Amino acid sequence: MKTKAPAVKVDDRVQAARLLHQVITVGCTTDQAFARTTDPISPLSREMVYGSLRFFFSITDQISAVLHKPIEHKDQDLWALLIVGTYQLQRMRIPPHAAINETVGACEGLGKPWAKGLVNAVLRKLALEKIPERTFDHPQWMLDLIMADYPEQAVDIFHANNRQAPMALRVNRARISPEAYRNKLAEAGIQASPGWLPETLVLEAPVSTEKLVGFASGLVSIQDAGAQFVPELIPLESTTRLLDACAAPGGKLFHLLERYPGIDATALDVSTTRLKQLDLQARRLGHDTFTTLQGDASNLEWWEGDAFDVVLIDAPCSGSGTIRRHPDIKVLRGAKDVKKYAELQLALVENLWRTLRPGGTLLYCTCSLFAEENDKVVNSFLQLSGGAPQVLEISLPVGQATQFGWQLLPTDDDPKKTTDGFYFSCLKKTV
Ligand SMILES: C[S@@+](CC[C@H](N)C(=O)[O-])C[C@H]1O[C@@H](n2cnc3c(N)ncnc32)[C@H](O)[C@@H]1O
Structure with missing residues (x-):
């Protein structure tokens, strides 16, 4: 006789397996996978998806070690179910018999009852065997980059990345x-x-x-506590002409408007979908005094030629500072992405510098931990622009100085004050 844990429904595993499948096989981010789902997502399936991604590398190593042959491409939803099942077995407070039975039962929900024996056998084996875990549950390229950039703090960063972020x-x-x-x-x-x-x-x-x-x-x-430092770094006056060049969905822009009402702000973003989200948030928060533009900030086609006093570039990036909230980044991104982002980031800074008036300030920020997207981008820009930008000294109550700016890390001991990883650099246009 199978025993069912009363608070746990089979549907949660089916939902979690389907969502995880969207991420690991189709390549969607968790946000995209969740947005595509029409059913309400239960807290339990949410936890199973996030947890499975947090410990993805250890879990998949273990499953592969006990499988006789790889799961076929057409059955990758079962692969996702095995991952979800193993996560429950090893990391959740669910009795092993319940974790196994409910996961086996979920094969029906996926329309693959023939796989019950396989799922049962794999999970029972994993319940008995203690297989060593993959170090820190990060891909090797990410371990290498973080160890190179933060030799002293790397281990703490890996652990922090695998913890849940506070709201x-x-x-x-x-x-x-x-x-x-x-x-x-x-x-x-x-x-x-x-x-x-x-x-x-x-x-x-x-x-x-x-x-x-x-x-x-x-x-x-x-909004993450680290993302909230932007208004501290660029105090604005009511007459300031501000360009937020990568504005959507508007978190930092709205914060600036809440702090400095009356500023003359322009919100630019390349993505119409994300600009719609910005518009929704603006209405919710009651912000209607800014201008919205759709355009590519790596060229000047959208610009009418009036210089800005302040330019904020919250650049598209690897998101490596937000792994606590988006563990899918560890699974979906590769070292090549970081290189591509760094090229785009430099193109954005170079191009947008031209829209800044002499004496104006540019704040470059990313939610990345990697120097390649942070100080190295600023360094390349400084090399190219031959001395006109002055790097302003900045300092925040948490985090650490870098050569050209300030870095927040997700490692703060005080759980009430942790931030995601963020980078800020402030450049003044002297001529
Ligand atoms: C880190 S997000 C910005 C988050 C936003 N500042 C906030 O606080 O809510 C980066 C944004 O850059 C936009 N983006 C990417 N490439 C761009 C480009 N070439 N020109 C303008 N925006 C771009 C993306 O669509 C995305 O909305």
């Missing part, structure tokens, strides 16, 4: 004070502690946006 909020100070909002949270039974900045709050436990007080009415946004 941080940015209170919309144009609408409510952080204290008043925190009281609203407390009334709703949601505990939060202050972050690095007055508008930052960090939740003790994550909640869905539906349960987040005042989210729909624009009192608050969800």
